[in-house]
Amino acid sequence: MxxxxxxxxxxxxxxxxxxxxxxxxxxxxxxxxxxxxxxxxxxxxxxxxxxxxxxxxxxxxxxxxxxxxxxxxxxxxxxxxxxxxxxxxxxxxxxxxxxxxxxxxxxxxxxxxxxxxxxxxxxxxxxxxxxxxxxxxxxxxxxxxxxxxxxxxxxxxxxxxxxxxxxxxxxxxxxxxxxxxxxxxxxxxxxxxxxxxxxxxxxxxxxxxxxxxxxVSAPASVATTITAGVAFVQPHDKREALRRLIRSQDVQNALIFCNRKRDVDVLHKSLSKHGFAAGALHGDLPQSVRFATLEKFKNNELQLLVCSDVAARGIDIGGLSHVFNFDVPFRDEDYVHRIGRTGRAGREGNALTLATADDVKLVAAIEALTGKPIPRIEIPGLDPVSAEELAEAASAPRGGRGRGRAAPAKGRGRDEPREIARRGNARHRDERRPEPRPAEARLVEARPVEEVVEAPAPLPPREERFQEPRRRDERRDEPRGGRRQDPREAGRPQRESQPRDQQRDSYRDAPRDDRRRDRGDSRRDDLGPAVLGFGDAIPAFMLIPIPRPRRDAAEAQPAPDGDAGSEAA
CATH class of the missing domain: 3.40.50.300 (P-loop containing nucleotide triphosphate hydrolases)
Incomplete structure (x- = not known):
């Protein structure tokens, strides 16, 4: 010795x-x-x-x-x-x-x-x-x-x-x-x-x-007082493997690290359900809850603390016996900070890591950083990971075997599955697309313009194309067999229907009072000649107004010679 x-x-x-x-x-x-x-x-x-x-x-x-x-x-x-x-x-x-x-x-x-x-x-x-x-x-x-x-x-x-x-x-x-x-x-x-x-x-x-x-030491070295180990398990056995490790080890208090905050909450609920005194600590928790949880753990009220890397830097917890890596860290330097929570001030510590076959490259990066291999341990009663699976994962392209466990390659990040999906959709579109016709079938025989352009169909008569629309109340009150007469119009004389031009002329020649009574207001200007292109069905707002001179100005103008002589007479 x-x-x-x-x-x-x-x-x-x-x-x-x-x-x-x-x-x-x-x-x-x-x-x-x-x-x-x-x-x-x-x-x-x-x-x-x-x-x-x-x-x-x-x-x-x-x-x-x-x-x-x-x-x-x-x-x-x-x-x-x-x-x-x-x-x-x-x-x-x-x-x-x-x-x-x-x-x-x-x-x-x-x-x-x-x-x-x-x-x-x-x-x-x-x-x-x-x-x-x-x-x-x-x-x-x-x-x-x-x-x-x-x-x-x-x-x-x-x-x-x-x-x-x-x-x-x-x-x-x-x-x-x-x-x-x-x-x-x-x-x-x-x-x-x-x-x-x-x-x-x-x-x-x-x-x-x-x-x-x-x-005073290598930039990324591990203390010699820490006993490390890694166990390769199947992904569906990770929680059971962690529980068996906790029960088999002499755990006084331990930190359990996860890579994601949501995994911290899920693992904390799982451990609490199985009777372990566990707490959760990550960055999304309120500050008061984080402080209270950390104080309970320091006072030995909690045996296990499931946390993210927010607790991996510099926190001094006296007498920490174990550190469990439920997830292998994505960055190899984070592994040094995680397991450095135990084995402090010359005390003995244990750092155990759970890994799957997809994590084999991350484990290799950690071993290359620390300069020493991590001893392999086995958990009895669980499905082992074969050497063939490890070799297949080690030889797979960077990014893992489709589960995204390894770090993404440079220039390819979280959008890589989306790009793969786009390629797959494009392949299916190509399969659904019909076969292109040969070039000879796509040629169009040249024909004279007179044969290609057809003559337009003749237009209906003018009277059929332009008809004055009826008011809505007239259409509503009109029965199927003919127009229903308004009771209010029973004693009034019915005016004969006239073309729009004649109605306008009669309206212009009528006295001012009659025109006001007919139209219901006194703001409407006189209407001028018809607008070309509309025929008899011309909207009222498009008629050209004709300004009329004021009555007092017309009376102030001198009359013609004949009229003047008659007035003098």
């Missing part, structure tokens, strides 16, 4: 921390710093920028919280002007950092503010108005309060970007870039992450000035 490694001889007192801070660390029960803390704390106390990369669970939070508190202990904060800023990708991480400030700074006169979504904004404004030394915030709520004029960042001297790779995954980089542009150029910037992708390194080069790079 190999010899046990010697305990580290460095203590927190050797790192240059103040006496009040050392008492808070001792009260928390810590004596020896972790490797990342041992290397980062002296550099941060010197005022240099730091880019730290260490595997999850190694104490990165204390490596920047402790020296920050020592730096800020010498002065006071102003209203709405925090002296330091810590950016976190999730609310749970921000709450955890705030708890560390309370735990370590119980003997120091420093105050902090927590700006996260889902909480009362008025309470957060009241805390900012009193002045805070440390501002712990998520990017969205911080920018919201800044746009409202409730916080100013001109006096911020220390900036911490925690879990930078998670910021990139969640799309916070534009918000982070805007926040950095609001800070003074003379500041100290600390960059910490569990993985260091090339994109993150480029961001660090843009934000940091002559940083000290601290790497």
């Amino acid at each position: 190999p010899d046990e490694p010697e305990a580290p001889h460095t203590v927190f007192a050797d790192l240059g921390l103040s006496e009040a801070l050392l008492r808070g660390v001792a009260d928390a029960g810590y004596i020896h710093p972790t490797p990342i803390q041992e290397q980062a704390i002296p550099v941060v106390l010197m005022g240099r920028d730091v880019m730290g990369c260490a595997q999850t669970g190694t104490g990165k939070t204390a490596s920047f919280v402790l020296p920050m508190m020592d730096i800020l202990a010498g002065s006071r904060a102003k209203a709405r002007m925090p002296r330091s800023l810590i950016l976190e990708p999730t609310r749970e991480l921000a709450l955890q950092v705030a708890e560390n400030f309370v735990k370590y700074g119980q003997h120091m006169k420093l105050n902090h503010a927590l700006l996260i979504g889902g909480e009362s904004m008025s309470d957060q404004r009241d805390v900012l108005d009193k002045g805070v030394d440390v501002l712990i915030a998520t990017p969205g709520r911080l920018l919201d309060l800044f746009d409202r004029g409730r916080v100013m960042l001109a006096d911020c001297k220390v900036l911490v970007i925690d879990e930078a790779d998670r910021m990139l995954d969640m799309g916070f980089i534009p918000d982070v870039e805007r926040i950095v542009s609001l800070l003074p150029p003379l500041r100290q910037t600390l960059f910490f992450s569990a993985t260091m992708a090339p994109e993150i390194r480029r961001l660090a080069d843009a934000f940091l000035q002559n940083p000290k790079t601290i790497t």
Whole structure:
């Protein structure tokens, strides 16, 4: 049996921390710093920028919280002007950092503010108005309060970007870039992450000035205290396989990770139905429910916590014995963050993963990232996955065997099934389409124009084409055998029907009073000659009005000679 490694001889007192801070660390029960803390704390106390990369669970939070508190202990904060800023990708991480400030700074006169979504904004404004030394915030709520004029960042001297790779995954980089542009150029910037992708390194080069790079382990390594394993099962046996694993293992408390939020709710109901003390945690839940569920799990009121990747970054749950991956993560780096919740601070942990044949490529990507194979385990009583199925899935085109389990290829995303459906519909359309005729059958024999264009049919007589329409009341009251006479017209003389032109002439020659009585109003103008092209059936609104001179103007004009002589006589 190999010899046990010697305990580290460095203590927190050797790192240059103040006496009040050392008492808070001792009260928390810590004596020896972790490797990342041992290397980062002296550099941060010197005022240099730091880019730290260490595997999850190694104490990165204390490596920047402790020296920050020592730096800020010498002065006071102003209203709405925090002296330091810590950016976190999730609310749970921000709450955890705030708890560390309370735990370590119980003997120091420093105050902090927590700006996260889902909480009362008025309470957060009241805390900012009193002045805070440390501002712990998520990017969205911080920018919201800044746009409202409730916080100013001109006096911020220390900036911490925690879990930078998670910021990139969640799309916070534009918000982070805007926040950095609001800070003074003379500041100290600390960059910490569990993985260091090339994109993150480029961001660090843009934000940091002559940083000290601290790497205490491989960028995506797994702690040696974690016992990992993967079991390949059939898709319909995954829930039963999880229940058998939980019953066969000595599970004190465990996190169960799913890839999708709806799968979290479904699995939580299934476990609760089978008698397990389980809770659910994902981003769509209200903030109060998330905090209450997490507190119940930390207080051992819940044994199992089914969650999405929102809980995979930085959450410190003491004594977590197991991590179960109900779904293999789509990104290989998420596997490192998931299983890093167990085996922390030198404790033993177990990380078991359930996979189907469609997940064989995802498992291979994880093994390539960590540099070691994941041991295979078998669950008795379930249908095994044969080696032929695994080989077939491994040789299948990227994207899996039609179930979409593997990551989509570049340039082909979620619309690929839709494109396949379009191709299938096009194939069926081609099958339904009739066979094209030969070119000789499609030729049209040339004929003279006189034979092609037929002469128009003769029009009916004018009297038959244009008839005056009857009013609706006349058509309604007219019986089948003839027109019904209105009782009101019994004693009136019947006028003879005349053509439209004669009616217009008679209307024009009639006295004004008679015309008003006939038409029922006094607003209608005199009607002029008929409009060409309509014959006798001319709508009244298309008749051309003829202006008539006023009566007084006609009387004022001098009469002709003959008339004048007669009047004089």
